[in-house]
């Protein structure tokens with residue numbers, strides 16, 4: 001059983017607490033830190049926490065607390081993690097781990113040197129659909145992964161600090177791209193090095209310094225390509241979709257909008273439909289169990305099990321740091337309009353992986369390029385002559 005101190009009583013702190021207290025869970029949020037007394041008291045009342053304070057260190061150091069959950073604005077993650085290290089408390093931190101890879105690396109090194117458990121709360125790598133898709137990819141159902149695309153777009157975040165570049169550390173690339181990068185990285189293989197990034201970013205709509213729309217390509221050392229599409233200006237709710245393409249197959253996942261639950265209402269019911277939904281009348285696309293469908297349940301189960309068993313969770317501070325390094329390269333690329341290298345002073349995966357090509361043997365003279373039955377009933381094959389390199393076609 002874990003006794004958790006929640007740092008932050010806002011949007012994600014409440015989603016996390018709903019997940020941790022969900023169903024018949026034995027884990028409890030026992031302490032809450034918030035800036036204002038009113039928010040701390042309200043959260044403590046809502047989640048029956050035995051302790052609340054407006055002093056972060058007091059909450060972290062509380063003797064009843066076995067694990068700390070950082071659910072604070074991005075500029076406060078590092079200070080919160082360092083306090084956990086000081087008090088030797090296991091810590092799980094929301095995304096993005098840092099505002100930059102430099103911050104994330106300091107956090108990673110601090111927990112590792114102190115021997116403190118550090119889990120990265122990347123919920124979208126724990127959705128039921130993602131977990132099933134990843135298992136299929138790992139079993140080889142898609143063959144060699146060539147391309148993994150992830151999209152997270154919505155009409156923009158719900159609190160002022162997100163829109164302030166200094167506190168948030170960036171715009172939608174940092175806020176939403178962190179999910180997309182880690183999703184693609186899981187499918188391509190976490191031990192495959194992300195080497196360079198090409199990014200387009202713009203502030204198309206909102207009166208802010210950071211970007212509100214971006215697209216980026218992340219090149220991996222084995223030749224695979226990751227793609228992210230993020231926006232704070234998308235209209236119509238929250239669009240969370242992934243696509244994976246391999247030599248033997250394809251996966252399309254829709255995690256949130258249009259997942260098979262459609263409802264019409266004239267507007268006489270409640271106001272809340274789903275995260276970032278823009279309307280509560282007309283045809284709506286609610287979500288069955290947001291806490292589960294967004295991955296929070298599986299994520300906390302993995303974190304708590306790993307901590308209790310002395311194991312490593314699927315998402316660690318190291319993963320958070322790699323993601324931050326990819327994001328840093330994306331920001332540089334958006335400025336220079338060039339492919340920018342991913343700078344990873346610490347890298348624990350494979351080195352020097354070469355790009356594979358898949359040649360399908362047809363017979364001793366030819367490689368097979370393509371086989372197809374056409375609409376006029378012909379069974380065609382397209383072959384490449386191994387010696388002359390000539391490409392020919394034949395009817396079977």
Ligand SMILES: NC(=O)c1ccc[n+]([C@@H]2O[C@H](COP(=O)([O-])OP(=O)(O)OC[C@H]3O[C@@H](n4cnc5c(N)ncnc54)[C@H](O)[C@@H]3O)[C@@H](O)[C@H]2O)c1
Nearest residue numbers: 008009010011012013035071072073074094095096123159
């Ligand atoms: N899917 C996800 O994993 C997900 C979703 C949303 C947010 N987040 C992350 O969670 C973190 C918090 O985001 P949120 O949506 O809960 O924001 P929020 O604004 O709803 O809540 C933030 C909390 O921190 C407190 N806070 C704000 N400024 C503070 C300050 N200067 N000092 C102390 N406390 C302060 C607020 O009072 C509030 O309790 C961010 O890092 C964000 O990226 C993750």
